[in-house]
Amino acid sequence: MEGEQFESDTVRQELDEETLFVVSQTFKALGDPTRIRILHLLFHKECSVNEIAETLELRQSTVSHQLRFLKNLRLVKYRREGTTLYYSHDDEHVMLILKQVIDHACHS
Numbered sequence: 001m002e003g004e005q006f007e008s009d010t011v012r013q014e015l016d017e018e019t020l021f022v023v024s025q026t027f028k029a030l031g032d033p034t035r036i037r038i039l040h041l042l043f044h045k046e047c048s049v050n051e052i053a054e055t056l057e058l059r060q061s062t063v064s065h066q067l068r069f070l071k072n073l074r075l076v077k078y079r080r081e082g083t084t085l086y087y088s089h090d091d092e093h094v095m096l097i098l099k100q101v102i103d104h105a106c107h108s
């Protein structure tokens, strides 16, 4: 791959501390198998905590914990319907990164 595609302004500038923090937190978010599975599930549809827990065979408390982490980083959002919270992804950049890395892991 050529370096051409990285020649944007944000790549030329030195990273300030806050940006660096958010970038490292974002990779931390993507560095956990459970969080990857949750985000992957939210690629195409929104899910309740229950649905996520059942589909991925995880405890609800585990799912809630990870969703809070992802929500703090604004990678997921929710809407409330009665007493149920429906989660969906909230950032195209990070979902694109996740897709790229999954594709990377699957190509030979």
Ligand SMILES: [Zn+2]
Binding pocket: 103, 104, 105, 107
């Ligand atoms: Zn690759």
